[in-house]
Amino acid sequence: MSTESLLTLEKISKVFSRGTVDEVKALDSINLVVRAEDYITVIGSNGAGKTTMLNVVGGVFPPEKGGKIIVDGADITNLSEYKHATYVGRVYQDPNIGTAAKMTIEENLAMAVLRGKSRGLRAASNKKRREEFRQALAPLKLGLEDRLNTLVGTLSSGQRQAVALVMSTISRPALLLLDEHSANLDPRTAQIVLELTEMIVKREKITTLMVTHNMELALRYGNRLIMMHEGRIVVDLNQEQRTGLTINDLITAFERASGSKFSDDEVLLKG
Amino acid sequence: MDVAGSILFFSFYEGLVFGLVAIGVYLTLRVLAFPDLTVDGSYTLGGAVAAVLIVAGVNPFLASLAAIGAGFCAGLLTGILNTKLRIPALLAGILMMVGLYSINLRIMSGANVSLLREVTSFDIIADLFGMRAGSIGVSIILALAIAAAVFFVLNWFLRTEIGLSLRATGDNEQMVRSLGGDTDKNVLLGCAISNGLVGLAGAIVAQGQGFADVGMGIGMIVMGLASVIIGEALFRPKGVARLLVAAVGGAFAYRLFITIALRMGMAPGDLKLITAVLVVIALAIPYIRKKVRREWIPPAVRW
Ligand SMILES: Nc1ncnc2c1ncn2[C@@H]1O[C@H](COP(=O)(O)OP(=O)(O)OP(=O)(O)O)[C@@H](O)[C@H]1O
């Protein structure tokens, strides 16, 4: 494993509805150094700021002044969302967000394959690209490689999420952000999607942040685990530190670090 | 020529010209999911620009190109109001439509410009083919050539990388951004192309009827919508090429209904009601079809 930093977050804060009664400090001066090829699982109770952190890295909104996001040596703090996409691939909890329903599998992948490249007046797809798409879909073993002309809206949500996963990685972004991307799926499909994720991340050597509510998954996958609480990273365990840990150990670690009682049942139950 | 034949030919010509408006509406409403009401203004704008330039002695084809440019700019501005100032699409279109009314009066220095004594694109085509000026054949040749060119260019463009990105923007904007597509730019481009086509239609109609008038665009958006919806109901199109054909086909069917209604003695004042009823019927057909087949019916859109 390389030791160079692929993603650096410096003093990242995010305040919503500033100056109103609804003011929320969703992120509170987060510092994080992610090494190339790290596969980090992220857990934390509802409202801890996990999604907000991914949104800031993905460029959906900028962090508060003073914060800095560096990916692969490039400062992308103030770039607009579509420019963040050059570096960052994302899969969302809802497969509807990651795919376009009224377009075919081929058209969706044709969009995805141009991440980080300029879009011009060449044909969006051609024989060579179709072959590339088939090869990317075949390892899913869902038969989608033979259904390039199928509208994505007619696929099941598991199939759609699998397509979304391929779309987020086909152009090999430096960084992959997964936000509870298996949470809405039935257990068997969730299992397939997680295994596909593992396979693609290992094969393409993509640095990955995976948010999950499931502590068991957080321990099983990846090589590093961070826990968030009230907009801060309160626990950060490397591979060595987390081997052999049980869910109960994690809860204890959480309570010690955050100074509050662990009370989120969902963390144990949801996928 | 018998009555039925003349009705058909005339509707065919009108279908082709207003098909440009329909394609414009199809581009914004269906491709971009952007309900753009600029159309009433940009149609007149195209007519006004072309008429004024022709009177000033500019070649009518160049004047028509200028009309495309004017419509393009109007659409661009609507897109900017929406994407940069975050004004809701409907409101942005209405503001542009209202603003363009005054601009069109300024351009024409009055409520209308006559082209009766000028050489128009129609006259040039008539000369070229040695046909009688003002005959329906000339009109059809010109309209067919333009509609075919627009069809081929758009059918190609919408399959390019930029075109695909534009279509995806109307489907899932969030996804397009997360894949590196500039959705604001796509909206600007889509609105601009759409209104460019509408401006071209205005320019052709002004030359065909021999004048541009500040009120000529009133109701164009409704006609465009009606054409798109009727086209979809009649042809149930799938894929870029068929959708484009359906828009023109819808315009043809719509003009045919209207012309027949007029021939049957309905007053011009009744046309608005006929249009409304036609659209309701066209919208009801897919609903009834699904109801009969017990298919799932999506809830009504509320924008
Ligand atoms: N767009 C927004 N506007 C206002 N407040 C927001 C917004 N997004 C998030 N928040 C607030 O920021 C806090 C953190 O939310 P976030 O979605 O990051 O939590 P999370 O860790 O992803 O939680 P969950 O596990 O429930 O998904 C919450 O209090 C939330 O209400």
Ligand SMILES: [Mg+2]
């Ligand atoms: Mg979340």
